[in-house]
Amino acid sequence: GENVEQHPSTLSVQEGDSAVIKCTYSDSASNYFPWYKQELGKGPQLIIDIRSNVGEKKDQRIAVTLNKTAKHFSLHITETQPEDSAVYFCAARWTGGGNKLTFGTGTQLKVEL
Amino acid sequence: EPEVTQTPSHQVTQMGQEVILRCVPISNHLYFYWYRQILGQKVEFLVSFYNNEISEKSEIFDDQFSVERPDGSNFTLKIRSTKLEDSAMYFCASSEGTYTGELFFGEGSRLTVL
Numbered sequence: 711g712e713n714v715e716q717h718p719s720t721l722s723v724q725e726g727d728s729a730v731i732k733c734t735y736s737d738s739a740s741n742y743f744p745w746y747k748q749e750l751g752k753g754p755q756l757i758i759d760i761r762s763n764v765g766e767k768k769d770q771r772i773a774v775t776l777n778k779t780a781k782h783f784s785l786h787i788t789e790t791q792p793e794d795s796a797v798y799f800c801a802a803r804w805t806g807g808g809n810k811l812t813f814g815t816g817t818q819l820k821v822e823l
Numbered sequence: 824e825p826e827v828t829q830t831p832s833h834q835v836t837q838m839g840q841e842v843i844l845r846c847v848p849i850s851n852h853l854y855f856y857w858y859r860q861i862l863g864q865k866v867e868f869l870v871s872f873y874n875n876e877i878s879e880k881s882e883i884f885d886d887q888f889s890v891e892r893p894d895g896s897n898f899t900l901k902i903r904s905t906k907l908e909d910s911a912m913y914f915c916a917s918s919e920g921t922y923t924g925e926l927f928f929g930e931g932s933r934l935t936v937l
Contacts, residue, residue: 753928
């Protein structure tokens, strides 16, 4: 089955700096890669996603890049703000897997003032 | 904005007891899921459900677990005889479709088994 590795497990940045979180996946048939933000005591919220036919996608301060050859994808947050502090999960889904998502282990992002 | 709602938010139970966790998916969604997150760990897939039957389940989803859509709005997860290791946050999710549909998660039900 699919395996998703995520790093770093914790990331601390100064407000206004950029944050980058990286994930690798094992199944080359994976074709959909969402990123979720989970605030304390809440469920994962989709913040951005990318499909395998696209190399990069941007939404305001958030961007995701995908390298299919290397089987890795990254989340980039620019101009970080304290409200960006949360746990971020990457996930992958493969064509034959219905909508079953395999999640990474999560990154605790802390944006310090 | 439509959302997935879950009840209860927190349930404490004794080992061996039955637990039912309830979810109301987004109304026009056709696919429903349960995921589990043990404290401090990643979110893990349990089961997916479509057209009143299970479409896929993980090895975690053994005979102690069952799902049901008893009416047009609710989607339930039942754990027949809870074990200590069932303590986790259980998330319900729904999507409009499978291969193209985004998953929307509820806020979770925290289960504590004593």
